[in-house]
Amino acid sequence: MTSYIIFLTCTFGIIAIYAGLIAFEFSGNGLTAYQELLVFAIFPLIALASHQYGYWSGGVSRRFLRKVIDAVPSMLFVKDRQGRFKLANQALADVYGTTVTDIIGKKDKDFNQDIEELDHFSSDDLHVIENLEDKFIPEEEVTDWKGVTRWYQTVKRPLQFVPGGDVHVLGVATDINETKRLQTELLQAQKMEAIGQLAGGIAHDFNNLLTAILGHTQLLKILAQGQEEILRSVNLVEIAANQAAQLTAKLLAFARKGKHQNKAVNLHEIIEECKLFLERAMKGHSKLHHDLQAETAMVMGDPIQLQQVIMNLVLNAKDAVELKWESDAGEKGEIIVKTRSKSREECLDFEDLPKSGERFIELSVIDNGCGAPQDLTTKIFEPFFTTKEPGKGTGMGLPMVFGIVKSHGGGIAFRSEEGQGSVMTILLPKLNE
Incomplete structure (x- = not known):
């Protein structure tokens, strides 16, 4: 037929x-x-x-x-x-x-x-x-x-x-959902790269100006010996300049242009070093827990910068927890710092999977705080973006974290549900032992 x-x-x-x-x-x-x-x-x-x-x-x-x-x-x-x-x-x-x-x-x-x-x-x-x-x-x-x-x-x-x-x-x-997701991620990455270049250029030039200001404050302090009123004014200038220098350092970290070491680091040791300070920073409505499941947590990087990452993430979680629980006298918010060892195959659904490395240390900071609206989750890594009240945040903490993680060859992802809490997850290439 x-x-x-x-x-x-x-x-x-x-x-x-x-x-x-x-x-x-x-x-x-x-x-x-x-x-x-x-x-x-x-x-x-x-x-x-x-x-x-x-x-x-x-x-x-x-x-x-x-x-x-x-x-x-x-x-x-x-x-x-x-x-x-x-x-x-x-x-x-x-x-x-x-x-x-x-x-x-x-x-x-x-x-x-x-x-x-x-x-x-x-x-x-x-x-x-x-x-x-x-x-x-x-x-x-x-x-x-x-x-x-x-x-x-x-x-x-x-x-x-x-x-x-x-x-x-x-x-x-x-x-084509996966294609559209990848397009969105590409546009976000391009935007962050452009912002990083702009921020890095401004910060570098501003840092040069601050160097001159701080140098002259030292000279003025010598010339103004015995003149208390002038010395007080010079000290105020020096304090303001140092604060500006710290902000500039964060901008440079976001732009991945800051100086950093590159040596074998035990992430668990850094977490323990941060623990004492962070526990003191916790108020009555938040409690910090550790769940360090990774057998070994050796990575290549700068211990000071990795410490900054952990401090910023936990302190951000603390603010979110306190915002939700401060009015509930009998309830406490919780923050969990968690580590796990993972293979690349186990991380294929990670939104910002690093391009290189077969084994990773996954560091998660989990809280049951106020969470964030869905429309804000894509903006949190942008410089100067903050949801805090004026005077309580510079909007540079998470951008600095983003820049440090990227300079260490890692990836970072944020999940949040308004009213339920948030999870910030970082993947860092594991050091071959």
């Missing part, structure tokens, strides 16, 4: 079925490279649809083709002018939370309650059918049966099963 393969009223090939076997040949006449790729990619779908419309039969071939299209990770479907599904694959059924059999004969509105999405689907389908032309949709939203919206890239094209017959729309929709 033979049948022609027809698209847009043009014959592009022929299919032959004999004794349960399928053979097909494409003429290639009139096919662009894009069309040819699409035809080859969806041929099993066309063949199965042809069977459903009665043009050929064969149980073995039908089951084989059914398995083929259900194995395709993209959503495949055929709809008529009224929007009824004439054919669908398992990927589409999974999105709509039903079975392939149940979809046939129904419409998108039977599974999706988003009116805007439904209007968009219907408009695109009718455009393809009425104009007999392909439509490429770079990105569109599709809400699944759980109410979760995902992004898809969709190609739709007209499809006729017989010359002069009803025109249907054939669609292939590919999930």
Whole structure:
């Protein structure tokens, strides 16, 4: 038995079925490279649809083709002018939370309650059918049966099963959520790099000015011996200049231009060194715990800078905890400093996975404080961004942490739920012992 393969009223090939076997040949006449790729990619779908419309039969071939299209990770479907599904694959059924059999004969509105999405689907389908032309949709939203919206890239094209017959729309929709996530991360990385270069340049020039100011304050202190009023003013200038120098050092750390050592460091020892100071800083509404699970915690880096990282993260967590729990006399917030050894395979879903290294030390600071709104989680590493009251924060603590972690070849990620707490996680390449 033979049948022609027809698209847009043009014959592009022929299919032959004999004794349960399928053979097909494409003429290639009139096919662009894009069309040819699409035809080859969806041929099993066309063949199965042809069977459903009665043009050929064969149980073995039908089951084989059914398995083929259900194995395709993209959503495949055929709809008529009224929007009824004439054919669908398992990927589409999974999105709509039903079975392939149940979809046939129904419409998108039977599974999706988003009116805007439904209007968009219907408009695109009718455009393809009425104009007999392909439509490429770079990105569109599709809400699944759980109410979760995902992004898809969709190609739709007209499809006729017989010359002069009803025109249907054939669609292939590919999930692009991971691509969009990577694009967002790339844009954020580029923005942070640009901010870092700007901050580094300003800080370097400002540091030179501060050097001159501090040098002259020392000279003035010598010249003003015995003149207490002048000495008090000079001391105030010196204090302000030193504070500015500390801020400049943080900017340089964020821009990864600060000086640092590079030697073998035991991260657990640094955590223990910070412990005494941090416990004293804890108020009555917060308690610090350690959960150091990593067997060994040796990394290459600067012990002073790594100490700054731990201090900043824990003190930030302390502020979040106190903001939530200070009004509850009987309750206490908790902060946990946790370490674990991890392989690269165990970290593949980490948002900022370092490019090199096979073994990592994962350092997490976990709190049950006030948390942060979702729209702020992408801004916390930007210089001078702070949610604290005026005078209580410079907005340079986390940018400095970000710069130090990056200069140590590590990665950093932040997760937070408003009202529930936050988790700041750092990955540092583990030193081979």
